[in-house]
Amino acid sequence: MSATASAPFLRRITPGGWTALAWLAGLLFTALLRMRLPGQESAEVMPGVVILRWDGITLLVVSTALAVRGSLLLTRRPTAALVHLLAAAVVCCTPLGVTAIPFAQYLSVDVALYVVAATGPPREAARALALSLGVLGGYLAIRLLKGWTVGTTVELAVALAAVVAWLLGRSERQNRTHAEQTRARVAEQAATAERLRIAREMHDTVAHSIGIVALQAGAARRVIETQPEQARQALTEIEAAGRETLAGLRRMLGALRTAENRTGAATAPEDPGLPDMPGLAALDRLAETTGAVGVRVAVRRLGPPRPLPQEIDLSAFRIVQESVTNVVRHSAADACEVTVDRSDPDAVVVTVQDPGATRRGTRAVGPDREGPGAGSGYGLAGMRERVGLLNGEFSAGPRPGGGFRVTARLPLPAVAPGAFTS
Secondary structure (H helix, E strand, C coil), rough: CCHHHHHHCCCCCCHHHHHHHHHHHHHHHHHHHCCCCCCCCCCCCCCHHHHHHHHHHHHHHHHHHHHHHHHHCCCCCCHHHHHHHHHHHHHHHHHCCCCCCHHHHHHHHHHHHHHHHHCCHHHHHHHHHHHHHHHHHHHHHHHHHHCCCHHHHHHHHHHHHHHHHHHHHHHHHHHHHHHHHHHHHHHHHHHHHHHHHHHHHHHHHHHHHHHHHHHHHHHHHHHHHHHHHHHHHHCCCCCCHHHHHHHHHHHHHHHHCCCCCCCCCCCCCCCCCCCCCHHHHHHHHHHHHCCCCEEECEEEEEECCCCHHEEEECCCHHHHHHHHHHHHCCCCEEEEEEEEECCCCCCEEEEEEECCCCCCCCCCCCCCCCCCCCCCCCHHHHHHHHHHHCCCCCEEEEEECCCEEEEEEEECCCCCCCCCCC
């Protein structure tokens, strides 16, 4: 068995479980100190008289029960759990006949302090530290008032260990908070980059449509007196192009102004052979480029070919491009299939699916590929955002027979025939 196989088991142990193990380890260490081990002339610590009697054993059992109870409460009621553990440490010291609370009896308290400092709010963590140090000081004060000897040096060492455990817990909490903030910033930056990309593409789309409108308007002005029928046709196309452009602006720019913190797509670098505004007509070029890196792409087209609005054509291509990129980077498959279905007159459906790793054809994941299941997850989120901006439907997930499938249904706007300019 590999060394990494034990990591999931260790992660399954709860903080309360670690606290209980710390208490049991402290009891074992305490017992070993009071035994003559091989190579020793005598035990390190002489066992007290009380510990060998029934009442001493009873106190040890009671303290262990308190420690177990505190371990069970640690994740639900941290303060109550710490009180139980401190009481267990004090009760356990009675039959031991010690002058200060030993480190072994405070080991479970240190673990609890770390957990509270790492997971709880700052005020609760500060109260836990003050309570733990207060019990140590109170124990010494009571012994001094009784006129008994006290182990001040030992207690200072125990207090120092408690402070160190608390500081480690606070450091863990700060690191976790910083990591979460970093991930949030990265996601926000990715979303902003995707919005800017979509905005640039929309600018190009609008500029193209306005150019068509300008040309048609110029043609209509020249022939409006001599060829009124052609002028009327030009004006009809101008109206259709204007409506199409307005529809695209409402779908795309309206969502880009929102302040929601969505996640954008980490799109693959552009192929130099692709046009500036690629569409589904560029899928063959995309398949050729992807085949050069070891993944065969089969393109299927269903339904009669017909022109699409430019923003839908572009978005459909980007979804396919990102899906194929995910196959190259994150899948062990050596082939995938792209289907463009235009049989529905009201929508275009694109599907990208791969069979997963097969026995006869399994790509090795190279240094530039993260392997199956890897990746930041920004690609799927970015595709979902694109489809959402177009009021479409998006689904992505494992296939029943293995592999992965991405499907996007993009509805077509209802505009006059001949208005599309792709």
